[in-house]
Amino acid sequence: MNIRKVMVVGAGFMGSGIAQVAAAAGFAVTMQDIKNEFIQKGLTTIEKNLKNSITKGKLSEEEKNSILDRITPTVDLSLAKDCDVVIEVIFENKQAKTELFKKLEELCPPEVIFASNTSSIPITELAASTRRPARFAGMHFFSPVPVMKLVEVIRGLKTSEETAVTIKELAEKFGKVPVYVKDGPGFLVNRVNAALRNEVYRCLAEGVATIEDIDKALKFGLNHPMGPFELGDFVGLEIGLAVAETLWENFKDPKWAPSLILKKMVASGDLGRKTGKGWYDYTSGEKKPRTDLNF
Numbered sequence: 001m002n003i004r005k006v007m008v009v010g011a012g013f014m015g016s017g018i019a020q021v022a023a024a025a026g027f028a029v030t031m032q033d034i035k036n037e038f039i040q041k042g043l044t045t046i047e048k049n050l051k052n053s054i055t056k057g058k059l060s061e062e063e064k065n066s067i068l069d070r071i072t073p074t075v076d077l078s079l080a081k082d083c084d085v086v087i088e089v090i091f092e093n094k095q096a097k098t099e100l101f102k103k104l105e106e107l108c109p110p111e112v113i114f115a116s117n118t119s120s121i122p123i124t125e126l127a128a129s130t131r132r133p134a135r136f137a138g139m140h141f142f143s144p145v146p147v148m149k150l151v152e153v154i155r156g157l158k159t160s161e162e163t164a165v166t167i168k169e170l171a172e173k174f175g176k177v178p179v180y181v182k183d184g185p186g187f188l189v190n191r192v193n194a195a196l197r198n199e200v201y202r203c204l205a206e207g208v209a210t211i212e213d214i215d216k217a218l219k220f221g222l223n224h225p226m227g228p229f230e231l232g233d234f235v236g237l238e239i240g241l242a243v244a245e246t247l248w249e250n251f252k253d254p255k256w257a258p259s260l261i262l263k264k265m266v267a268s269g270d271l272g273r274k275t276g277k278g279w280y281d282y283t284s285g286e287k288k289p290r291t292d293l294n295f
Contacts, residue, residue: 001084001113001162001166002084003027003084003085003166003170003173004027004028004084005027005028005029005030005082005083005084005085006022006027006028006029006030006083006084006085006086006087006170007029007030007031007032007079007080007083007085007086007087008022008029008030008031008032008087008089009032009033009077009080009086009087009088009089009090009100009104010032010033010088010089010090010091010117011031011032011033011038011039011041011042011043011073012033012038012042012089012091013045013143013144013274014089014117014141014143014145015031015033015042015089015090015117016031016041016042016043016045016046017045017049017141017143017144017145017146018087018089018117018141018145019031019042019046019071020046020049020050020067020071020145020146021145021146021174021175021176022174023067023068023070023071024067024175025173025174025175026070027070027173028070028072029070029071029072030071030072030074030079030080030082030083031043031071031072031073031074032073032074032075032076032077032079032080033075034075035075036075039073039074039075040073042073043068043071043073046067046068046071047064047068049146050064050067050068051064077103077104077107078107080104080107080108080112081107081108081109081112083108083112084112084113085112085113085114085115085166085167085170086104086108086112086113086114086115087115087116087117087139088100088101088104088114088115088116088117088118089117092118092119092120092121092238092239092242092243093242094121094125094126097116097118097121097126098125098126098129099129101114101116101126101129101130102129102130104130105129105130105131105132110131110132110135111135112132112135113135113136113137113163113166113167114127114130114132114135114136114137115136115137115138115139115167116136116137116138116139117138117139117140117141118138118140119140119186119190119239119242119243120185120186120187120190120242120243120246120247121185121246122156122183122184122185122250123136123137123138123154123155123156123159123183124156124157124158124183126156127156127157127158127159133156133157133158133159134158134159134160134163135160135163136156136158136159136163137153137154137155137156137159137163137164137167138152138153138154138155138156138181138183138187139151139152139153139154139167139170139171140152140153140154140187140189141176142189143234143235144234149175149176149177150176150177150178150179150189151171151174151176151177151178151179152178152179152181152187152188152189153167153168153171153178153179153180153181154181154182154183154187155180155181155182155183156183157183164180168180184250185246185247185249185250185251186243186246186247190243191247193243194240194243194244194247194256195255196228197228197232197240197244197259197262198244198255198256198257198259200214200218200228200229201259201261201262202259204261204295205259205260205261205295210289211229211279211280211289211290212289214227214228214229215227215228215229215230229278229279229280230279230280230287232272232278232279233272233273233278233279233280233282234272234273235272236271236272236274237262237265237266237270237271237272237278237279238266238271240262241258241262241263241266244256244257244258244259244262245258261295264295265278265279277290
């Protein structure tokens with residue numbers, strides 16, 4: 001299938017990143033969200049990323065402008081009908097995603113492919129909300145999208161071979177490294193990551209080491225680019241909790257039970273960089289250890 005135009009539904013951190021790499025690859029991109037302020041914030045993020053690339057000598061001013069020109073911002077979801085692929089990148093909530101796909105189903109011609117960037121929700125369940133399960137797949141990017149190379153291409157129970165190949169080839173055109181993954185809660189990477197994080201939270205609760213030293217240990221001992229707490233703050237603690245809850249709800253195995261420490265952090269409203277505080281404190285503009293947490 002010849003893909004020319006892509007819609008990204010959701011202009012947040014992940015959505016704007018996907019819109020950026022799609023536009024940089026030469027695709028016409030429609031970036032949609034429910035409020036103009038969300039769209040403007042997404043465009044600001046993209047422009048900041050592109051300016052950083054210019055500073056590093058990886059991009060010219062002309063190339064930056066061309067990328068931005070290929071992105072059409074809108075609050076009008078009906079523009080999806082003119083796109084070849086619609087990539088959903090809204091918050092990690094099954095009901096919200098299924099309601100969105102039901103709307104898209106009524107708007108889009110049957111040949112349009114739907115893809116979800118869900119972190120953990122089974123693709124088969126999301127596809128069941130549409131009349132095109134054969135033309136529905138998971139396309140799971142990793143944060144930050146312009147930097148991270150991996151894309152998990154998830155086949156739902158009824159995803160056709162043609163759809164899976166089309167999404168894989170699209171990821172490659174975006175400059176990514178796609179891997180095929182069978183459908184299941186958490187897919188591959190987040191399932192492994194959730195197991196690691198749960199053990200990290202246990203170590204913290206048992207006083208094995210501090211947040212800062214656990215991050216250092218995994219960076220310098222396992223060669224992780226970011227420690228698990230740093231990464232959690234970067235992605236958003238509520239997303240990590242949503243992944244843990246999806247795994248727990250599907251497997252009902254005690255090893256997947258969401259950490260009480262993580263649940264407390266999310267309940268407190270400290271979600272990471274986006275709120276100024278998470279496992280670390282960012283309110284000064286720099287990452288600093290927190291002294292006000294009592295676990």
